[in-house]
Amino acid sequence: MWNNGGLSPLNFLAVIGQVVLAAFADVGRLSQFLYNSVMHCILPPIYPRLIFEQMVRIGYNSLPVVGLTAFFTGGVLALQIFIGGSRFNAESLVSSIVALGITRELGPVLAGLMVAGRVSAAIAAEIGTMRVTEQIDALVTLSTNPFKYLVAPRLIAALVTLPLLVVVADTIGIMGGYIVGTRSLGFNSGVYIKNTVDFIEFIDIFSGLAKSAVFGFIIALMGCYHGFYSRGGAQGVGRATTNAVVTASILILAANYVMTSLLFTE
């Protein structure tokens, strides 16, 4: 016998139905948010001062964390490739594979994930707090569109800044590999640099920068979206922050796979 408190087949179906409907509602809301955001990025007025402020916050302030991550990743990559490559006499490939790995994958993905943790959370917390303290309503009453004033500058700034951060990450990451390669693994400095430069192609760098632009857009979009729809005071803002980081990170990894498939599959 099913009692009222138990999970009857009808209750079970109702729960599934509610989850599916909530998922569709979320997708619809996100699609509408994305459309509004993109339109406000394209259509004037654009606020250059706000975009510049956000570029400093997203890009310049993220340099230490991205630089350190790239440096140690480049060093570890050189060590691992040297150790793995020595099993079949391929130690000489260290510089080439470090350059390839950093520019194509590790530079953009690790920079994206680090910035997602730092920036997406900050955006969600800031906009979420503005939502629960009625500052977003105040913007509307002062004839200012929140998408234009809050969302568009962050999206544009992240879209432009992430590729610049990845250029720095690529350079520092390759330098990390170079320092480990020449100081610990006994590579000749000139040969290491020559192998790196000779092996890298335009598509390696371009693919990383294209990915990072998409990652930047995802990071800002998730931060803004979760902040914009946060509810319920401090707890709601905390939830929005967590959701922003988790969804941005997952979407970055998914987008990385899709873009790698598109760019490198014949």
Add this chain to the structure above:
Amino acid sequence: MSTDRHIVLEDVRKAFGPKHVLNGVTVDVERGKSLVVIGGSGTGKSVMLKCILGLLDPDSGSIKIDDREVVGLRGSDRDAVMAKMGMLFQGAALFDSLTVWENVAFGLIQGKKMNRKDAKEIAIQKLGQVGLGAEVGELSPAELSGGMQKRVGLARAIAADPDIIFFDEPTTGLDPIMGDVINDLIVHTVQELGATTVSITHDMTSARKIADKIAMIYKGEMIWHGDAKDVDESGSDYVEQFIHGSADGPIQMEVLKP
């Protein structure tokens, strides 16, 4: 006369899922007069205000400002209506990232595209109107007390010399003296501007001080509407219970009794 009616709400309804918050609100405000809407928590006061401001769209009904239907207005039409309005939020809702004068001048710079120098002059002047010196303009909102934040919020609400000003619980969270200071400022600045005002409050002292008319909302309906001086002889048990703050009466709070 219809031309005297500045704001007109007719049969405004709003529900959130199964919860019906506004059940056909009908009320109007004469030009240059002050309407105070009283009522308990969760009775629909804030939702009504947000519907008039366009922050929420009502499910049905009509809201007219200056004889123009404003429900569903978007874009430049909405901006034109918003340009006539100012709003003092319950928690002041000052922008943390801006200084006090930038907060006051925000609507002038962003909404009216005024240059920053002229907007700052007006902001300092408006701060003076609410009893704050120019030096306060350079502080950040976090450095202000609750009463000062409310004053800055009031300065921001009147910065663009609006025709209509909304006050959401203007004295909530303030001590009685500061509450009275804010009430005086509201009366004084509104008289100076000749603006129409709509306020929502629980505070009967505040309501008596700033209202020409008082309306009471209960369960999403206007159950009484009249001159402020008549509120003590309303003849409504609901109004009587509310203004005396009594637990006994027709309004029963949904609390679990031991």
